[in-house]
Amino acid sequence: MNKGIFITFEGPDGAGKTTIINMVTEQLENVLLTREPGGIDIAEQIRRVILARENTAMDPRTEALLYAAARRQHLMEKVKPALEEGIVVLCDRFVDSSLAYQGHARGLGIDEVLKINQFAIEDMMPDLTIYFDIEPELGLKRINKNKGREVNRLDLENLDFHHKVREGYAILMERFPNRIVKIDASDTLEKVFEKTIKLVIEKIEQKRPSV
Numbered sequence: 001m002n003k004g005i006f007i008t009f010e011g012p013d014g015a016g017k018t019t020i021i022n023m024v025t026e027q028l029e030n031v032l033l034t035r036e037p038g039g040i041d042i043a044e045q046i047r048r049v050i051l052a053r054e055n056t057a058m059d060p061r062t063e064a065l066l067y068a069a070a071r072r073q074h075l076m077e078k079v080k081p082a083l084e085e086g087i088v089v090l091c092d093r094f095v096d097s098s099l100a101y102q103g104h105a106r107g108l109g110i111d112e113v114l115k116i117n118q119f120a121i122e123d124m125m126p127d128l129t130i131y132f133d134i135e136p137e138l139g140l141k142r143i144n145k146n147k148g149r150e151v152n153r154l155d156l157e158n159l160d161f162h163h164k165v166r167e168g169y170a171i172l173m174e175r176f177p178n179r180i181v182k183i184d185a186s187d188t189l190e191k192v193f194e195k196t197i198k199l200v201i202e203k204i205e206q207k208r209p210s211v
């Protein structure tokens, strides 16, 4: 059994996950911050292929498989060893992104995408998933205001796609009520951070009562 704690951050584009995960990491000691797709060299290479704006010909199943391949490598090389050492791992996106984006929004089916991901992750599911819920219009507005950020192939999908992503997450909330906790990400940064750090600390204390 893993001694560590695996916490994932999920939500539509522009919800504020990266901002909040950075703030949480600064507050806690001995946590590993990582992201998907990416986090290690091979997975970052796969990320570049998936998100390159010129790759408009990418088939949805190819896309789903590439995300799953990046996930497997990242899990084996970075996340699993850290969990075995007892570290708290905070991951910006994980399997729920594939279920919401490829499974629901791309229309491949949540169960189909879950199947290929079960092959990739075996039984390594997060202990807690914090879902940052936001209207896609507001998320995209936030992204567009952030001039320094790369605009990737997924960001360029139409508004309908981003609505389906949010709908996908709503389905996942119903399906995994014990693992996924929703936070209203349209709130101020201070409030979103306050709620997030509370959930993270509660989970750490629950799994390590002596801390």
Ligand SMILES: Nc1ncnc2c1ncn2[C@@H]1O[C@H](COP(=O)(O)OP(=O)(O)OP(=O)(O)O)[C@@H](O)[C@H]1O
Pocket (backbone or CB within 6 Å): 011, 012, 013, 014, 015, 016, 017, 018, 019, 020, 142, 143, 145, 146, 185, 186, 187, 188, 189, 190, 192
């Ligand atoms: N609660 C908030 N209120 C206002 N602006 C916010 C809030 N949270 C984040 N932002 C701003 O919104 C922009 C997007 O935030 P961030 O990159 O953290 O989102 P994200 O969920 O990681 O997006 P993506 O998944 O597309 O990478 C940033 O410019 C950030 O400063």
Ligand SMILES: Cc1cn([C@H]2C[C@H](O)[C@@H](COP(=O)(O)O)O2)c(=O)[nH]c1=O
Pocket (backbone or CB within 6 Å): 013, 035, 036, 037, 067, 093, 094, 095, 096, 097, 098, 099, 101, 102, 152, 154, 155
């Ligand atoms: C892990 C994962 C991600 N995506 C999408 C979600 C975003 O649009 C991009 C990643 O960019 P970010 O700035 O790091 O959020 O990829 C996906 O569709 N499926 C996945 O499994």
